[in-house]
Amino acid sequence: EIEAVAQRLLHAVRCDVTVNEITLSLSASVGLTVYPFDESTPEVLIHHADMAMYEAKKAGGNQWRLYEGEATAALEHDSLLRELEQATDRQEFCLYWQPIVDLETLQISGAEALLRWQHPQKGLLAPAAFLEVLENSHLMPKVGHWILETALRQAEQWHQSGRRWDVHINLAAVQLKEPNFSRYIQGLLSQFPQLRRAAVWLEIVERVALDDVPAVAAMIQSCRALGIHFTLDDFGTGAAAIQYLVELECSGLKIDKSLIRPMRTSNKHHTMVHTLVDMAESLSIKVVAEGIEDAETADHLRALGVTHAQGYYFSRPVPVEQLETLSW
Incomplete structure (x- = not known):
């Protein structure tokens, strides 16, 4: 029944x-x-x-x-972890790309690398199906290194072909705690001599960054000396104060879709986004608005001075071949 x-x-x-x-x-x-x-x-x-x-x-x-019951959940967790181990060995992971668009020119200015799993039976899986288990497993450092290496190699190819696009790469919590992470990044960058380092943006989630602000700030400072940038992702979803944004010395922030989507009908959300944009401009911080789903929202953001945005209005995450053919 x-x-x-x-x-x-x-x-x-x-x-x-x-x-x-x-x-x-x-x-x-x-x-x-x-x-x-x-x-x-x-x-x-x-x-x-x-x-x-x-x-x-x-x-x-x-x-x-x-x-x-919890016992079944534990069995499903263990089963998924074993599948993820096999996926890592069989190289079943791939990257999809969501464009970041210049709102003035409506041209692609960059792209965010997003992990996907090409499962042999279930087809292409989005992170919601596996990321929580992956991020809390021993596999995450290895997969995280693969994501960074693959994304930077793709960015170098774009730069070699004349596409001066930025590349945005999400960092997992475990990567922020890696000993000598900046030294690893330095060695990785040396493998891609034609990559514009200023085009590399590593994204950290607000709630993770605030776990240990001094340690994260020190890591960011070391990596910024290599010429790359950091973005505070999902800004507005947690408890991050403005002082932490300054203390972490991030070059950019992404305004979360939970603030963007209601702003057409909510004066409070509209005012909040306006305030964030003005603050970022005064601190010379680059702003990207997430979750753009219609032309009206894009127009609102443009009027507020937001220069860069991403969302389904422009494109869902797509394979690199499809990304390179997009236009509006």
Whole structure:
């Protein structure tokens, strides 16, 4: 009976909706738990169903999952970790690229490297399906080095071909804690002599940077001496004070989509973004706005003085061959 209800829900939600000539594909992720087999309080039952829903999302969405307890979750974790070990050995990871666009010229000014897993049975997997397990495993340093090396090699090829694009690369928490990380970066940069170092932007997430501000600031300072830049990613989602932004000496910040998306209809969000942009300009910090999904938001940002943006309005993450053919 549960399966029949879940399938009906999925079928009812699964459709395309057209809004202003834009077609949106809808789907659902459903999490279930069953009382009295799950003999918990109402609040815990809802929590367990929520956990199952996230398992459905991790598996790719448009499906349902039944909560089966912590033991099952542990088994699934171990199984995924073994698959990730095989994926690392078999070189199943690849990079997709999301363009960063100059809002004045509507030309690509850079691209963010994003990890994907070409799973032999499940197809192309986005990070939501595996990143949490990967980042908390012994595999992350090796995969992190591969991401950096692959992204910098691609950036050098762009620069050799005349594309003066920036390259943005996300750093995992474990990479910020690597001993002699700046020395590793120095050795890596020496392998790509035709790469413009000023075009390299390493992105760190706000919540990770604040775990140990002095240590992260020292690492950033060492790497900046090599000619590269750092961006504070997802700015506005955590508790980062302006003083930390200054203390870390990041050259850029990315305003999180949670601030960008509501600004068309929320004066408070509009004012907050305006304030961040003015502050960044006074500190000579480059701003990139994330999560742009329509022309109106892009126009608002342009009017506020934001010069660079990324989001589905311009392009979803795509393979490098497709990135190089994009235009607006």
